[in-house]
Amino acid sequence: MCQLAAYVGDRPIIPLLLRALELQEPLYAGHATGLGVIDQGVLRVVKDSGPVVRVRHVTDIGSLKGTAGIAHSRYNSRARDDPRFNISEMAHPFLDDARNLALMHNGTIYNYRKHWQQLRDVHSFTSYVEGLDSITDSEIAAHMLSDELLGGMSIEKALRAVTSQLVGGFLLAVITPDDPETVWIANWYQPCVVAVGDDEAMFCSSPLGFHDIAYEMDRLFKPPKNSILKLTRGKVEVTTMDSSRRLYDWKMDEGRAADAILQIVMKEKEIGVKKLWDALYPDGWAEVFGVSSESFRKEYLQGFRFVNEYFGFMDKLVARGFLKKKVNLRAEGGYPETPRIFYSLA
Structure with a gap:
């Protein structure tokens, strides 16, 4: 399971998001680190393999800036034991072919190869490793979403269209210069905590990610596990992602x-x-x-x-x-x- 964070607002975004990842890394993540931001209408992404401390040292991730961004700390069971599955191209976020959206993902998409077979000849897949015949399920979702947007759908409708085709547990978080101060999230059963403050909003996978700033926020809450979230300045809009999906009422003894x-x-x-x-x-x-x-x-x-x-x-x-x-x-x-x-x- 990966650890994620996202933010919209005026705080220094890179220290905030990297700190949120570091706080969450020990849960299980840290195999790769990446950030995507919207900076004056331009989408910028920096990512590499390794935990936050390494990626800070070997990349210019600290030089990014912006008022909306997504951050990802990757965990992968194959990468844990075999570094061939932990190349920088497998780190999140992933870009579409036009570099007009960045998507990060938590969870497992079990039917990703079916979608890849349909998309592999019409899109560029940077995470594919031919010698291993391996590709991240997350990058498939990025291209699926891009195709729906190119077909004229809004981001919200495109997320609904894509997630209706996915099997497994997943959270997709997206930013695009077309909607420069918004983070979109589609979530089916993945860990998700949201904070809203004065002219700002933030998401983390775990409450741990808010450790340094929770007391400065007006509200901290866990949205339903079948949701589309729209994070903007000082506001989070929550709607049902897919009414055909059933939430389970199982209780832990x-x-x-x-x-x-x-x-x-x-x-x-x-x-x-x-x-x-x-x-x-x-x-x-x-x-x-x-x-x-x-x-x-x-x-x-x-x-x-x-x-x-x-x-x-x-x-x-x-x-x-x-x-x-x-x-x-x-x-x-x-x-x-x-x-x-x-x-x-x-």
């Missing part, structure tokens, strides 16, 4: 969750946040939500996610004295110091 998590941590002594989640998939999580493993697996493939709920519950276990949390630096994605949260018994 915190007693069962605590028992399952503590048993795994006791066995492992110390365990990373992603490995712990994987250890419970699917049977452990199915029990926590009171459903069958088959049902959990099926709905997960359709997009069901509970990322911030998971992180929030882990913080509860830490606050109650059951667990200790720390950030370790690990070798991932070809880089030796990727930050990652680990848990052990208190």
Whole structure:
């Protein structure tokens, strides 16, 4: 799972967005870092592989400026263990062929290859690696959206048209010089938190991204998990993305969750946040939500996610004295110091 941030307003945008990514990186991200901004009507993107600290050092990302921007910290399970899947071209945001929109993505689009087969001969795909026959699902979404816009749709209608064709859990965030002080977001079950302030608005995947500025904002909230969001100065408009999609009313049994998590941590002594989640998939999580493993697996493939709920519950276990949390630096994605949260018994 990736970690994202976006902003519209007058604060110095690059320090703000990079700080938001750094605060969120240890959850699991940090394999690649990228920023896209609208600067006086011009779309500019800088990205590279590696966590924020590296990309700050090896690129001119710090020189970007603007009043609307999107920022992305990439996590990819293949890139974690094989740096061939972590080249700079796989970092977000992605541009359309005309370089008139930048799109970043969180989640997994399971049917992306079907769409790629339809698009590969008419678009340029920078993230494709022929020797690996690998391409990011995210770049497919950028070209799908571009085609709908070229057909005359508004961004909002284009996002609805594209997301109706996607299978999985996903969040798409888009900026374009055609709408220079707006960030558009289409979200199906991915972590999403929004803050609104005086003549500004901001989005982060996790509440952690707002750590330095939350007290300065007027409102902080989590939009519904089936939403189109329009972020503009001092305002966030929220509408339903797709009325045909069904949100699940599953509730986490915190007693069962605590028992399952503590048993795994006791066995492992110390365990990373992603490995712990994987250890419970699917049977452990199915029990926590009171459903069958088959049902959990099926709905997960359709997009069901509970990322911030998971992180929030882990913080509860830490606050109650059951667990200790720390950030370790690990070798991932070809880089030796990727930050990652680990848990052990208190």
